[in-house]
Amino acid sequence: MKKLINDPADVVAEALRGMDAAHPELRVDHANRIVYRADAPVQGKVGLISGGGSGHEPMHGGFVGPGMLDAACAGEVFTSPVPDQMVEATKNVDGGAGVLHIVKNYTGDVMNFEMAAELAGAETGVEVLSVVTDDDVAVQDSLYTAGRRGVGVTVLLEKIVGAAADEGRDLAGVAAVARKVNGQGRSMGMALTSCTVPAAGQPTFELPDDQMEIGIGIHGEPGRRRVPLAPAREVAAMLVEPVLSDLDFTGPDGVICFVNGMGGTPLLELYLMYNEVAALLDKAGVRIARSLVGPYITSLEMAGCSVTLVKADDELIRLWDAPVRTPGLRWGA
Amino acid sequence: MGGMSAALDQLTDWVRRFAVAVRENRDELTRLDAAIGDADHGINLDRGMTAVVAALDAESQPTAAALFKKVGMTLVSTVGGASGPLYGTFFLRVATASGEVTELDGPAFAKALRAGLEGVVARGKAEAGDKTMFDALAPAVDALDAALADGDPLAESLRTATAAAEAGRDATIPLVARKGRASYLGERSVGHQDPGATSVTMLVAAAADALA
Incomplete structure (x- = not known):
């Protein structure tokens, strides 16, 4: 460790x-x-x-x-x-x-x-x-x-x-x-690596270099399935498709789209993923009204990301845009 | 009364023996939890039972109700996770069922354990076969009742109950988890022994040792 x-x-x-x-x-x-x-x-x-x-x-x-x-x-x-x-x-x-x-x-x-x-x-x-x-x-x-x-x-x-x-x-x-x-709101996450709980001293699960976990949570727990590593474009589809098939996100008011880092993935890759997610949403007829990109709900040093969509409306957008002043999120105040 | 009833010092010894077992098996419990949960069961339960032992060292408890209430409240306040409310509720219910006495005979001890089991069910809503602590605790409580009804002394009945808990614990291995974090794994939880069923088997075994 x-x-x-x-x-x-x-x-x-x-x-x-x-x-x-x-x-x-x-x-x-x-x-x-x-x-x-x-x-x-x-x-x-x-x-x-x-x-x-x-x-x-x-x-x-x-x-x-x-x-x-x-x-x-x-x-x-x-x-x-x-x-x-x-x-x-x-x-x-x-x-x-x-x-x-x-x-x-x-x-x-x-x-x-x-x-x-x-x-x-x-x-x-x-x-x-x-x-x-x-x-x-x-x-x-x-x-x-x-x-x-x-x-x-x-x-x-x-x-x-x-x-x-x-x-x-x-x-x-x-x-x-x-x-x-x-x-x-709906989310789906994936991991490229496990993570180590300090008191446990070793990674929660073993993940070979050429494999990734799809459908993980935020506690280093294994996901629903383990698949071979794939390009970001394919990973984005594995995350976006189950979200879109669970709830209809089309509509004039659009969505708040949140690409979250799990703690060990750089912003460079998160923005790359956001680009892929945005393209998939565009193709599916889902309009992005607001976005958030970065590590906000993490799983220690796990590498990976999650995609969250919340169906927006005027009320939610107004509340989203309202001032906030915290160590983690800060705008308009 | 050898082996027929449990005096307050033996009930305290039960709790202390459980703390020792959790400490000795801390890494094993955590390893089991890493396979299907989040790798903290041994760590959390050890932290809680260490606090329980410190509380009992600091202040001796006058009755069974006071003893088990102290154990339950300490676990609720120090363990967190699902184990804290579940083990905490178990001991709080055992406390209420025990009453302000300094000795429990076999039927009274069995009644207290059953009350504890019912507390676990009320808090966790687990049923048989969900791959939880229930799967070891429930058969142990049933076996204890049956052995006492057959006229076996408490000590021997608790050994029977321990065997039932062990069988229930082992039977969790092929099950698909339906409660707690392990349930997220679905079929991938098959083939792993449930950590909660493992620790609660230690609790029953500690009673058999302490009340011998």
Whole structure:
């Protein structure tokens, strides 16, 4: 294992110390591993919290700030945070308008957030609603799986819902926007390499030089199938086709198109992939209204990418364009 | 009462023996999880059980309910992932079913384990054959009830339960996972032993050793 770390056991704590030092506009509770915007709670605004395992940076801590999240709970690498953290964050971001929990659909995350919502309701009386993202078309959504994973849509959702909360919508209204974004979004990812969880010390799976994994998530888990390495044009088709066949993205309002890097793929290649994705969408009659390219929901140092489309409309575009000021996403503010 | 009931120090010993087993098999549990999950089961459960042992060292617990509540709350607060809520809920339900007593006889211990199993089902919604900890824990609890009903002492009944857990654990190998991260793999999860079924078998075996 070759990593810029000290002790594998201290990776998350020490990264949070660095984040705290680098971003005076954030406040980090190191005991509870919670990143807050420094001015939380914002009175009268619905509080937005998310959280999940570490290793996906900048998600979620890097999306804390005006126009996006009020707090993010960091778990161990690839491990959901615990209910105590979400309960504490819920108390501290409630500005009197209730709190929305944004949860990615993984068994651990869902169970811990469920316990947190029960405890927060009982202990504090804060009104809590939860929205679960589940946009990964690589997973068959059936009785026989844990359901689709929450992946790229989570990033776009946190941005859009952050703007909706800033507009002063109530908790039910903010949750409705979140459900709409999730319902209109789909993703598919692939990996060229595995990744190494610091505490495990070795790659989660072995992937020969001439092979790639199609349909991976964001935890170094193997995908749906392993295929021979192919040119970017063919890889783009393997990602875009299952997304387009799952939901109709044609229409005058177009889509928000997000090409995400998994952590170990340079922007040069991500833009090359975006070019291929854009060409495929053009051919399919899907108009791109807005785009995002870069590593925003990563899987440690995994090489690879994912493609996310969210069907847009006037409301979503307006919320997308609204100012945001976080370490990970920043425009108009 | 040798082998017929479990005193508080034996119940505490059960928890401590489980912590030792998790520590000793930490890398094996993580290796099993790497094959079909996300390579953290041993790491997370070891972190939680280390915290449990530290909590028990710091403060002795006066009753079975207090002991198991401390274990459950500590696991919920330190493990994360799916294992935290599942093992945490297991011990919290065991605590409630045990009550404020300092000794559990066979039927009371079996009743507590069944309550724990029901907690796992309520939290995780797993059914038989989903390739989860349920597949080892449920046959163990059933075997314990059956052995006690046959008049076997608690110690012997727990050895029977351990054998049932081991058989259930081994039977997860050919199954297609339907819950948790392993379910994303579909058919590719076949041929791998479930890590949760493996760790919960250690929990049952630790009870057989501690309550012998």
